[in-house]
Amino acid sequence: MKQKNRLIPKYYPQCLNYVYHVLNFGLATVRLLLVFYMKRTENTPTRIPLSIISMIYAPHHSSQPLRFSQVL
Secondary structure, eight states: OHHHHHHHHHHHHHHHHHHHHHHHHHHHHHHHHHHHHHHHTSSSOOOSOHHHHHHHTSOTTSSSOOOHHHHO
16 A cells, blocks of 8 residues: 555656646647637638637746636
8 A cells, every 4th residue: 555655646747747738739729720710700800809819829837827718
């Protein structure tokens, strides 16, 4: 049991790193979809508010992390 407890902290940061990369990939795909949507609807007035776009394009090292409710 002691050995099992010792292994948990060793692999925990790897899991967090993996989750972080998956979230980053998700944000990148959302950005790409937004860009394609904006290019498709260039002639019509934009329905997406600029605040959402600015929140998505905000740097990752900002003080507040992006919540999913803010992204969607």
